[in-house]
Amino acid sequence: MSFIDYFRRNRRKSASVAKERLQIILAREHADRDGPDFLPELKRELLEVVSRYVEIDLDQVNVTLERDGDYEVLELNVLLPDPSPRKRAAP
Amino acid sequence: MSKIIVVTSGKGGVGKTTTSASFASGLAMRGHSAVVIDFDVGLRNLDLIMGCERRVVYDFVNVINGEATLRQALIKDKRLDNLSILPASQTRDKEALSKEGVGKVLDELRESFDYIVCDSPAGIERGALMALYYADEALVVTNPEVSSVRDSDRILGILGAKSKRAEEGAEPIREHLLVTRYSPQRVDQGEMLGVEDIRELLGIPLLGVVPESEAVLQASNAGVPVIHDSDSSSGQAYADAVARFLGEEVPMRFLEPEKKGFLKRIFGT
Numbered sequence: 001m002s003f004i005d006y007f008r009r010n011r012r013k014s015a016s017v018a019k020e021r022l023q024i025i026l027a028r029e030h031a032d033r034d035g036p037d038f039l040p041e042l043k044r045e046l047l048e049v050v051s052r053y054v055e056i057d058l059d060q061v062n063v064t065l066e067r068d069g070d071y072e073v074l075e076l077n078v079l080l081p082d083p084s085p086r087k088r089a090a091p
Numbered sequence: 092m093s094k095i096i097v098v099t100s101g102k103g104g105v106g107k108t109t110t111s112a113s114f115a116s117g118l119a120m121r122g123h124s125a126v127v128i129d130f131d132v133g134l135r136n137l138d139l140i141m142g143c144e145r146r147v148v149y150d151f152v153n154v155i156n157g158e159a160t161l162r163q164a165l166i167k168d169k170r171l172d173n174l175s176i177l178p179a180s181q182t183r184d185k186e187a188l189s190k191e192g193v194g195k196v197l198d199e200l201r202e203s204f205d206y207i208v209c210d211s212p213a214g215i216e217r218g219a220l221m222a223l224y225y226a227d228e229a230l231v232v233t234n235p236e237v238s239s240v241r242d243s244d245r246i247l248g249i250l251g252a253k254s255k256r257a258e259e260g261a262e263p264i265r266e267h268l269l270v271t272r273y274s275p276q277r278v279d280q281g282e283m284l285g286v287e288d289i290r291e292l293l294g295i296p297l298l299g300v301v302p303e304s305e306a307v308l309q310a311s312n313a314g315v316p317v318i319h320d321s322d323s324s325s326g327q328a329y330a331d332a333v334a335r336f337l338g339e340e341v342p343m344r345f346l347e348p349e350k351k352g353f354l355k356r357i358f359g360t
C-alpha cells in the first residue's frame with residue numbers, strides 16, 4: 001500500500017459494493033428460478049399493461065408468489081414514480 | 092464405484108481447463124485411475140494444457156459416432172500411467188454431443204476408471220449441459236468477481252434442476268466451490284471479493300482456493316499441468332484441493348497476503 005492509498009482508505013471499498021450488488025442480483029434470480037414457470041412471463045405482461053398507463057421500468061415491478069399455509073399468495077408491488085407521469089387519463 | 096466429476100462455471104476464462112488438468116492429474120498421483128474429457132467441441136484446448144496435442148488421432152465425437160473405439164481415442168498421459176485424456180473434436184458441430192451418446196461413452200469409461208473428470212465449456216449451451224448432466228460431483232470454479240459469481244450461481248441452479256440426478260429425483264450432485272485466480276493482496280485492500288463472501292453468496296462448501304500465479308501460464312506454455320510444479324503456490328493449492336476431495340483434512344492456505352517489509356508497506360511497490 002502506498003501513501004496515497006493510505007489516505008484513500010476511507011473511501012467505500014469496491015469489494016463491499018460488489019458483495020451488496022450480488023446479494024440483490026442473486027436474491028432476484030432465485031425468486032424467478034424457484035417460482036412457477038409462468039412467473040417471469042406474468043411479470044412481463046403485467047409490466048406491459050401497467051406501462052400503458054404510467055412510465056415504469058422492470059425494476060419497479062415486484063411479483064412474488066408465497067406459500068402461506070394452505071394458500072398461495074400472489075403479491076404484486078408496483079412502485080409508481082412520483083409524480084407519476086400519466087400517459088393518458090386513467091379509464 | 093467410479094465417480095463422474097464436472098468442472099463447471101458458466102463464465103469462460105475462469106480456470107476450468109487448468110483445474111480439470113490438474114485435478115485429474117492429482118487424482119492419478121494419489122493412485123486412482125482417472126480420465127479427463129474435453130467437452131469443448133470446436134474449441135479444444137485440454138490437449139494443449141495436458142501436453143498431448145500431437146498425439147490426438149480420434150476424439151470424443153468420433154467415439155460417439157462409432158467411427159473409433161474408446162481404446163483408439165484415449166490418450167495415455169506421458170507422466171502418469173493411470174491417467175488418460177479424451178480430446179474434444181476440433182471441427183464438428185456441437186449437436187454431435189447427444190445425451191445418449193455421451194451416456195454410453197461415460198458408462199464404458201466407468202468400467203475402467205475410478206474418476207471421470209469432465210471439463211465443461213463456458214456458457215449454458217449444449218456442451219456445458221452435457222458435461223454436467225451425468226455428474227455425481229461438481230467443482231464450481233469461481234473467480235472473485237461479480238460476473239463469475241453470478242454465473243456460478245446460475246450453474247448451481249442448473250445442476251439442481253437439469254442434471255440426471257435432479258430429473259430422476261436421486262440424491263443431488265455434491266457441489267464444491269473452488270475459488271481460483273485469487274489475490275489475497277487485493278482482497279486485503281478491499282478491491283476484491285473475499286473467499287468467505289463468495290462462499291456465503293453461493294452457499295456451497297469450499298474445496299479450495301487457488302491463488303493467481305505466474306506458474307499457471309508457465310505450465311500451460313510447457314504443456315505440463317501446474318499441479319506438477321510443487322514449488323508453486325497454485326500447484327500446492329491444487330494438491331490440497333485434491334486431498335480434501337479425497338476426504339483428508341487440510342487447512343486452507345494462500346488466504347493471506349505475503350508479508351512485505353516495513354518500507355515496502357509504507358512506500359508501496
Ligand SMILES: Nc1ncnc2c1ncn2[C@@H]1O[C@H](COP(=O)(O)OP(=O)(O)O)[C@@H](O)[C@H]1O
Nearest residue numbers: 103104105106107108109272302303304307308
Ligand atoms: N490460478 C491462476 N493464476 C493465473 N492464471 C490463471 C490461473 N488459472 C487460470 N489462469 C489463466 O486463465 C486463463 C483461462 O484459464 P482456463 O483454464 O483456460 O479457463 P476456462 O477453461 O475456464 O476457460 C488461462 O490463460 C490460464 O492460464
Ligand SMILES: [Mg+2]
Nearest residue numbers: 107108131212
Ligand atoms: Mg476451458
